[in-house]
Amino acid sequence: MDHDQHERVEFAPTSGRLTAVVTVVLGVAAVVLAVLVPEGYPPAVGTGGVLAIVLAWAAALRPRVWLEGPWLVLRGMFSSVHLPLAAVQSLVVQQVLVATVADKRYANPAVGRTRFRAMRRARTTRDLTMTAVPGEGWQPDQGADYADFVEERIQEAVRAARAAEGRAGKRAAAGEAAPAVVRREPAWVPIALVPAATLLFVASIWF
Numbered sequence: 405m406d407h408d409q410h411e412r413v414e415f416a417p418t419s420g421r422l423t424a425v426v427t428v429v430l431g432v433a434a435v436v437l438a439v440l441v442p443e444g445y446p447p448a449v450g451t452g453g454v455l456a457i458v459l460a461w462a463a464a465l466r467p468r469v470w471l472e473g474p475w476l477v478l479r480g481m482f483s484s485v486h487l488p489l490a491a492v493q494s495l496v497v498q499q500v501l502v503a504t505v506a507d508k509r510y511a512n513p514a515v516g517r518t519r520f521r522a523m524r525r526a527r528t529t530r531d532l533t534m535t536a537v538p539g540e541g542w543q544p545d546q547g548a549d550y551a552d553f554v555e556e557r558i559q560e561a562v563r564a565a566r567a568a569e570g571r572a573g574k575r576a577a578a579g580e581a582a583p584a585v586v587r588r589e590p591a592w593v594p595i596a597l598v599p600a601a602t603l604l605f606v607a608s609i610w611f
Contacts, residue, residue: 424464
């Protein structure tokens with residue numbers, strides 16, 4: 405499958421969602437109890453619930469992975485990293501997704517395998533460098549899972565981006581040169597909410 409340099413492909417998260425949702429539900433319950441029954445529950449119960457909700461959302465529900473044009477986007481807890489596909493040296497999905505650009509590793513927990521499946525699947529040098537082998541590809545009838553699909557889909561996009569970069573002369577002449585620098589965009593909402601919720605919880609304990 406060829407990667408459309410203008411399309412956006414989002415991948416469903418596979419890791420930590422259930423635990424995060426349960427944490428959010430318990431956090432909401434703690435806040436409700438602290439508000440409705442203040443004489444039975446100290447303020448720390450409510451503020452602890454708020455902190456649990458914020459941390460569950462930022463650490464487990466917010467992270468996502470998607471392809472956007474010539475970029476692989478990894479949205480994490482406090483920032484979103486845009487990796488130029490043509491510069492990705494390796495891409496593997498184990499317990500977390502790990503991409504390497506300019507010998508620097510970028511990890512994202514949104515897509516991953518269970519510890520058992522990650523240990524069962526050995527990674528070779530060819531896997532890590534994404535060297536294409538004729539006739540190989542993602543085969544859904546060979547015990548593959550969604551993490552296999554994500555890994556193969558992104559690797560296909562990387563190969564397509566590398567091929568497109570080989571025609572850089574034509575693209576440069578047309579003013580369509582591919583990006584070559586990793587971009588990191590801070591996520592100001594979780595950056596503000598996590599410390600604020602933490603301070604609120606600590607203050608409710610001490611005062």
